[in-house]
Amino acid sequence: MQESTCGWLQGTSGIGLAVTPLRMEQMNLSSILTNFTPDTLTTHSWGRLKAALSLHKKTTGMCLQQASYDEDISDAEKVYQECQQSGPLSFSDCIPPARMKHCSKIGEGTFGEVFSTINASNETVALKIIPVEGSQQVNGEQQKTFGEILHEIIISKELSCLNMKEINKTDGFIGLNNLHCVRGHYPEALLKAWDKFDRQKGSENDRPDFFDDEQLFLILEFEFGGSDLENINGKLSSLVQAKSVLHQVTAALAVAEQALCFEHRDLHWGNILVKNIKHKHNEFILNGTVHSIETRGVHVNIIDYSLSRLEIDGLTVSCDISNDEELFMGQGDYQFEIYRLMKKENNNCWSTYNPHSNVLWLHYLAEKLLSMNYKNKAQTNQQRTLKSALKSFQAEILSYPSATEALRNGRFFQ
Incomplete structure (x- = not known):
């Protein structure tokens, strides 16, 4: 995959990224930028x-x-x-x-x-x-x-x-x-x-x-x-942990959608980091309501925003990849089909907000989690039930308009 118009560092391989965030308040630029749209x-x-x-x-x-x-x-x-x-x-x-x-x-x-x-x-x-x-x-x-x-x-x-x-x-x-x-x-x-x-x-x-x-x-x-999902293939314990990974990714995308009208646009499994943790629950807040996810011993971090899009105070930052022909010509993995599907859905206009692109990447992630190897190979009733539920999630996820709606209404997360 080649560099886009805006340029990006492709997802890292091996152990992932690293400890105490340099945080920034959202900017109130509206009064300053009255002459811009x-x-x-x-x-x-x-x-x-x-x-x-x-x-x-x-x-x-x-x-x-x-x-x-x-x-x-x-x-x-x-x-x-x-x-x-x-x-x-x-x-x-x-x-x-x-x-x-x-x-x-x-x-x-x-x-x-x-x-x-x-x-x-x-x-x-x-x-x-x-x-x-x-x-x-x-x-x-x-x-x-x-x-x-x-x-x-x-x-x-x-x-x-x-x-x-x-x-x-x-x-x-x-x-x-x-x-x-x-x-x-x-x-x-x-x-x-x-x-x-x-x-x-x-x-x-x-x-x-x-x-x-x-x-x-x-x-x-x-x-x-932690390590990216691609490099820990075979190291997650079971589909129980895989469900938590999918839940955490969906929740993070939903929060960013609501806060920043965010689309990641390049959420392949090399851009999802996983590390082991001890606490059992992870909390997030969506539109003022606190929710909890069972971690099952893993914590997820999303990385690499070189193709991403968001808004602050009505101003848009996005990467125009409309002329990056090579990006849309990739073959050999569902990842490359996602780029083409995003282009089709947004009519190759990359400044507009189309949260369904996040849904496309969740569909991709479900496919990866179904194809991955796990430490616990025993086919218990729980594992069979989870696999069936994940397949059902994959079958229904594309019908949701956003990660937010998938999180709220997807049976897999209830």
């Missing part, structure tokens, strides 16, 4: 405008506050504002030597690498490192621009912030801890970690040793989210 704001202009108007400042235990700035600033300055920097840092400023030595490569995508390390609180986190604004191709593709990377920054912050809300709340999206923009060649410690991953698992990426001292990178620090 959603139809006139493309992904790029909306991201530029919003970033120009917001400088996020950390506050303990709260979403980030914002301040207004001149609109006529460069994309680079907007990214630096999102990172709370006046200019690029060095790698050692961002990842001190004590943390650098703990770095292990845990995944990769078309436009970057993912490493795990520990933070100042000795918690495991994941670092997604994306080269930006350079002239050299990376893994056969052009590097992202600052303007393009704003899309991912903004959506990551908004979804991470849903864990702090009161009316529509979920912790089903990966928590974003911090952002940094750095300049310099790739550190030797990270290259050693890259080599180890390549020896053990094999990398499809170029070894990132060709960058010079002027190369810029965006580093997104995420909470540790």
